[in-house]
Amino acid sequence: MIALDDTDRAILRALEQDATLSAGALGRRVGLSQPACWRRIQRLTEQGAIAGRRLELDLAAVGFGVTVFLGIKIGTRGRVSLEDFERAVTAIPEVQVVQHVLGVFDYRIKVRARDIADFERILRRRILTLPGIGQVEANVLLSEERLPGPLG
Structure with missing residues (x-):
């Protein structure tokens, strides 16, 4: 620290x-x-307290108005490594965040899409074809409140 x-x-x-x-x-x-x-x-x-600086885009303003959080459970452990899944999911351009989590699901991912039809295309053609994919649960973001960080 x-x-x-x-x-x-x-x-x-x-x-x-x-x-x-x-x-x-x-x-x-x-x-x-x-x-x-x-x-x-x-x-x-x-010292590592500042890890970088990022540009924050208003994605809705540039045509990406839908955010979906997916809970993903890996279905074929042993046959597919977590690294294979992570490599494949991070190659999908619409996936913004990949989190390996503890709980009901193995991963939580954040997907940005133009609209619901675009999200459905991403889900069917990209997400559901990932190696080891098992159960998937989708939560569509309705609104978001950004709170100050722990130093705020």
Whole structure:
């Protein structure tokens, strides 16, 4: 675990909200000079607290209006390795997240589709043909509330 002081936490909270902030703008928010803030960002990155910065798209605005979470149970353990399944599922462009989980299902995956008909095509042609696929349960996202992270 990385030792964080209050300033480090303030920097991380601000970057969680807007990763495009410059070191100068971020420094003004947290009460540091641009060089001091930049050094903190570099240290936090080197120590692994900042793992990267991502661009967040409004997928509905660019034509992907349906999000579906699938619970997948592997049906033929022993004949198909989990690595084979993971390699195949991550090759599907519409799959955004693959989580190996403990519980009723072995995997939870997040799929983005243009609409329900597009999702059905992805399900029939890509998901249900995956190696080792067993039981599949779909949950269509109706709405989403984003909450601040644990530092927020």
